[in-house]
Amino acid sequence: MEHIEKYIEENKERFLEELFGLLRIPSISSQTANKPDMYVAAEYWKQLLLNAGADKAEIFETEGNPVVYGEKIIDPSKPTVLIYGHMDVMPVDPLNLWTSPPFEPEIRDGKIWARGAEDNKGQSFMHAKAFELMVRTNTLPCNVKFMVEGEEEVGSPNLGLWCEQHRELLKADIILVSDTSMIAPDMPSITTGLRGLAYWQVEVTGASRDLHSGLFGGAVANPINVLAKMIAQMTDEQGKITIPGFYDDVIEISSEERELLAQAPFNLDNYKKSLDIDEVAGEEGYTTTERTGIRPSFDVCGIWGGYMGEGAKTVMPSKAFAKISCRLVPNQKHEQIAILFKEHFESIAPKTVKVEVTSLHGGQGYGCPIDLPAYRAAEKAYFDTYGKRPVPVRSGGSIPIISTFEQVLSIKSILMGFGLESDAIHSPNENFALEQFYNGIRTIPLFYKYFAEI
């Protein structure tokens, strides 16, 4: 595939410059203050697609952030690939832990450093450049559609409806998404499963005002003490989640599939070393890979209440808060889990406090059969780039919109990710290896080629 190598070599610097322009836009979707930035990002994407050779590109409004749509139809009888990506990014706090500012991308140690460098600006940008490459080298074998949204990091609350409203526009044979990672640079993998998600904010109120901990301590419920006890009760000694009915829809996978999953290389010592932990933790009876791949989880993502400043303040706060999420496995219904959690959490609240549970968002899990023709095409593309057949893996992460696509558009998605575990997505110092970035641009045209040949 000489034309691919040649085009990348001739344009690699420009690719980076263009990506950096996108990375400089602080398009954080969970913060309303950054809403205008989403329009800047949308305009940037529109121009990217037009410059790459799209017949048309358009910014669509939704109830929330805009969606960028673009397409190039070369021949209606040929297969159509729909690319999905997102231009929004996660918040950046704690800011003081970043080595370089999150929205001032730079290259260090062979990596791009910035918020969104990988998730998902970097990875979705690879598709824009792969598309450009195929157009400019006259090798585009399929019709192409792009759909780039601005609310993935807050659970894509509006994209499902937008898809429903644009079913005809979005007609395609396969959805191609690079928003996942590979096992290692020398061990390509394709994600065949995604966990679902349910996410709540809880608020525990004691007295209607903050109290002096001396005058009231010991006689009035302290909402932090109570919240801690409530959270503690949500999981048991075996690491099982105690919400009644929580596991009802969890399908226990066969010992055969567990053996297959266990073939993915995993070194516990390296894993612990990379995280700087002495011991892993989790549900009894499952390996670390299984705990994130095939089992649901319960995590407090944030907690706050009372005095958080310097020194000591002897106060009993009026309120304590937590952000709580459960990762779900494919057969669990997130709407039902949201209700079960709320009912249970409220039921274990002592009468000494008031509890409010707000569901913030949720998404279904997703599964992709490895005998799907598009999956086979992806396998071949990776093989050409990496010299190895990719391993199918189940990811612990959630891309709630992927199952929505299946429900609304009846199109399967191929999760062709090029990220690495060390990319620190959602964390300070997010990064994306240059090698992976260019390998993505290399591999994507090969997928189109093999997919068109099916």
Next chain:
Amino acid sequence: MEHIEKYIEENKERFLEELFGLLRIPSISSQTANKPDMYVAAEYWKQLLLNAGADKAEIFETEGNPVVYGEKIIDPSKPTVLIYGHMDVMPVDPLNLWTSPPFEPEIRDGKIWARGAEDNKGQSFMHAKAFELMVRTNTLPCNVKFMVEGEEEVGSPNLGLWCEQHRELLKADIILVSDTSMIAPDMPSITTGLRGLAYWQVEVTGASRDLHSGLFGGAVANPINVLAKMIAQMTDEQGKITIPGFYDDVIEISSEERELLAQAPFNLDNYKKSLDIDEVAGEEGYTTTERTGIRPSFDVCGIWGGYMGEGAKTVMPSKAFAKISCRLVPNQKHEQIAILFKEHFESIAPKTVKVEVTSLHGGQGYGCPIDLPAYRAAEKAYFDTYGKRPVPVRSGGSIPIISTFEQVLSIKSILMGFGLESDAIHSPNENFALEQFYNGIRTIPLFYKYFAEI
């Protein structure tokens, strides 16, 4: 006592103006940014004492914030009263809950509203004005010394040493302190017991960086989940603190003394209504008054970790923090409790996390016998102002320095407080009733009179 009434009537507006000047100084001792304000407050106090008629007044440096000392020696053969107060105040967050800005004092509904209006600027200021009154009306019957510090709200870390270094200067027959409250405006009371305090910050660390809750959730310890479980374990179902040895020095009081304490009026319905709670909470087998008066308590004063912003962020934080305090009863040794807590908290930490416990401060409890002559003088003074004999009560609060005074200076303290439960000290909308403020200025000279007559 006509001269008292006359002097107050003629000067009441000026008293308020001068107090407001003091209240406008944001002398928050737990925030280093406010350190310069402490010097402004110290200078203000020095001038207050000189203007009131002190022979001398001086600002003493310590390792921390300054101490203001002033005195008027009328006759070395007469008894000496040493006034203790503090010019530092608590932090003011959450600021949005204040009706009027904390450092812009104003009068509403017969009350002074400001941070420090009661604790302790308002109450200590009464002593300056009572002193002025006695000087100006030629009725001062004792020698007077003032000691006003700037670190009470952070546990008076330097005043103990300063007292040791100035034993001669501070020689006195009794220490008089107004830093407590009365049961009600029509139910005067004198505090005869104070709880001690131990206060820690704890830090729980999981992985060395924030993690994506999808990719790692369920397989790596989440420090918030762990911290919640650890806090939950610190108290049992009966509301008892589970630290081994914690109760070893707690003296169970006699049923006779419990009956005496029970005579203080207490209406559970009103108590619950005033706090807007459905049920009280606390150690089984004790009344609400006993829970704060004669029993130790365990409170998380602050907790934080992970994402605390708007919306949802699916993160497993690297660290979670809490500020934890125990109120202690007089016979418990705070230094020993600090060690017991640290040992126990570290011992219950799972191997999946690292735990760090930092002791932030502590103080001993205090007890005052009701047959002390100075206590009798205070009783009479209250009777004259309120027409009722004050009730002796044990407060749940801590003034750690009071027991230090006893240890270092061998002087007992009389806790002649004029605050009310509704003053919201340490909380937003701190206030001090004008009636109580003037009653304080009225009552203090009577104490001097009766104390001199003993």
